Amino acid sequence: MATGVFSQGRAKISERTLRTDKWWIQPLITVAVLFSFIVYATWRALENAHYYAEPLISPFYSPCLSTTCVEGSSLLGTPFGHILIFGMVLSPAFIILIFPLGFRMTCYYYRKAYFRSFWMSPPACAVAEPHAKYTGETKAPLIVNNGHRYFFYIGLVFNTLLTIDAFLAFKNPQGQWGHMSIGTVVLLLNATFLWGYSASCHSCRHAIGGRLRHFSKHPFRYKAWTIVSRLNQKHQNFAWVSLIWVAFSDFFVRMVSLHPTWNKYFF
């Protein structure tokens, strides 16, 4: 039985959409960028090498928690031993990547991005989706999106660790403090963008003051909420720039690991 725009009683129009603009460009770009990121991140996680070039560590591998981690790369120790999956040693990246991945998968901005571009639900506004049934975020697995706040809190821990990584990058390869290189800038920007992404998060906005009914009774929380609300308007920008920069940071560390001279020191 016909449903959606072809339902009985609605205007008889055979086209799924009458939009004449290039509505498909935006979802196409989103698919291209996100798919490229997924392929790159998966390859890097599987590579299990070239993620540490003292004092720089790739954000894909930090904190490195496995006994297989390169010496000196473990900020919090190595509670995980050799874990074998299908006869292969599990890359330490897989132990931690689920958390930032979960944060982004449940993110209110990325939901729009992937529901439109990957799942085409809908591909664009007023463009009929191809699915016959739709239950939204009321059933598994999408009901997990309601737990976004927990991934946000875990994300704060990762932001802190990656900020520590950026400050450790003020060392030189011999471990002496007071030096700064291109890698320091790359990791500092990475931490900054990630903090921006977290601070502009909708769950953060809610926790800071969004749940209040009387702003006037909580002037400090109200002020904080107005600041986070301003950041929140840029959440999409933070989402993209932090995603691209985290991949670039990993790429840079990999290249420094292979070619140490790439990491020019300013002082």
Place this chain on the structure above:
Amino acid sequence: MARTLKLRIWRGDDKTGGLQDVTVEANHGEVVLDIIHRVQATQMGDLAVRWNCKAGKCGSCSMEINGKPRLACMTQVAAYPEDEVITITPLRAFPVIKDLVTDVSFNYKKAMEIPSLEMPAGMKPGEPRMQQVDVERSQEFRKCIECFLCQNTCHVIRDHEENKKSFAGPRFFIRIAELDMHPLDMLRNRKKTAQEEHGLGLCNITKCCTEVCPEHIKITDNAIIPMKERVADEKYDPIRWLGSKIRRREDVL
């Protein structure tokens, strides 16, 4: 006359219909509703179109212009290239009555399902005094002109007729948010009913409602997502739920 326009206007009723080609003159500065009126006056005397204020404030002339949900009175003809054929159809999420007029009574039924503001016991009209910071969030939602473009573009009902039973739609999520954020509203089950009766969980945050809103209300960011977070406080966050039971903070929030 500044230019000659080629139009395709959908004509018909709930049984049958189709796009009809029309050529009409257009003046500088005219909007699509002006053109429809000219067609009505000169070529299609029985063309049905709903309109009222011609100022973007009554929300009557909602239709789809080149596939996009818009107010005809706020759509400049000059926005379209001279050689482009402009296609005008009724809203595609609601049953058509005739030509460009649709039956939007679905929205009025949904409106009746949402309980009004429940003031504290004993408080009389005129007595409440509130600070601006306490009401400004709700005031954004009061800009709604009930054009129902958000309802029309929301894929949950536009693409799934069967969801109309269980989904109120973005226009009514801002109504629920307005009341739930109201400092004096005493009805405490709005979050629960938003999720369980009005279908908040069906929304997947694709933001089309915000894109088409002629009043530029941030429907998703300021109403739907905050309501989803409020629902999560009660339904999906065991720590928060436990905390609220122990400290009973709802009244002081």
